[in-house]
Amino acid sequence: MWLAGLVLLAASPLSLAGHSVYTGRIGGNPITFVVESRNSVKRAIYFYDRHRTPIQLKPAFLYRPYEFGMDELDTVGLPSARLRFDYAIFTRWTPRLTGTWIDYRSGRSLPFELELLVYLDSDGAWPAGTHPLLQAASSDRFYFQVPIDRDGAAVRTIEVMDKSNGARWQTLELAEPGCNRGTATVQVVVERGLTQLRTAQSAYCNAAVFQWNAAEERFEDVLR
The missing domain is CATH 2.40.10 (Thrombin, subunit H)
Structure with missing residues (x-):
């Protein structure tokens, strides 16, 4: 029985993960933001709705929800900006997220806010x-x-x-x-x-x- 369960788990590599899909804004720019939560590891992408080219974020460990941050990566994989969340719990029970986007090169910062659109996990x-x-x-x-x-x-x-x-x-x-x-x-x-x-x-x-x-x-x- 345990062997069958192990095979089933291996066949569904993301069965213990959850995906949250948000819409919102960085400054005045509409964005779509997707974050994968697998235990304490967070992986995310987003795009500006005007351009629709996905931007990769560097995976990060969420040790505590206050002022959690993720680095935005440029086209060659180097950190170019940071999304710092005021409070980061990516579940259906936290439908609104806020924070600050900070450009590493110029130091410019913009507020962002996100509203939960969809939450997906192994239960549905x-x-x-x-x-x-x-x-x-x-x-x-x-x-x-x-x-x-x-x-x-x-x-x-x-x-x-x-x-x-x-x-x-x-x-x-x-x-x-x-x-x-x-x-x-x-x-x-x-x-x-x-x-x-x-x-x-x-x-x-x-x-x-x-x-x-x-x-x-x-x-x-x-x-x-």
Whole structure:
């Protein structure tokens, strides 16, 4: 019995994680913010709603909720700014978060405030239903979402979203359910000059690979 439970846990790598999706503002700029909570480790991404290019934050340990901070990383992975939270508990029971964004280069600071939009964990979604989970990887033209109804649920589709207007460009159907790796489920790879979307392969789920067809302006499944 314990062996079956161990296999089930390994098959659902994010079953003990939770994802909180927020909307809000840094200064006067609307943003979308997603944070993964796995025990005391927090991982997060966000984008400015005007540009829709995900920005990675450096993972951080949350030892105490007061004045918790996360470093924003630039395109080469160096800290460029800091989000300092006044009080950081990322659950459905703390629907509003406030803090200060500080630019490391200029020292400029702006207040930010976030309102909880969606909370996903292994028990389900709040509010109930299927919700798109923003992905950290993007291309010059598109960003990506994975619709799920609870954290750790199998991935069945990938939504290709147009950065220019936020509209859905294409929905990709996976031939077989894929592993849910939270905001890192979809990877963007350039292979011989061609852009590919990939999901990870493991002992419990097969990889998916979709390649951009410039003539058709669509991603196509190259494994079928």
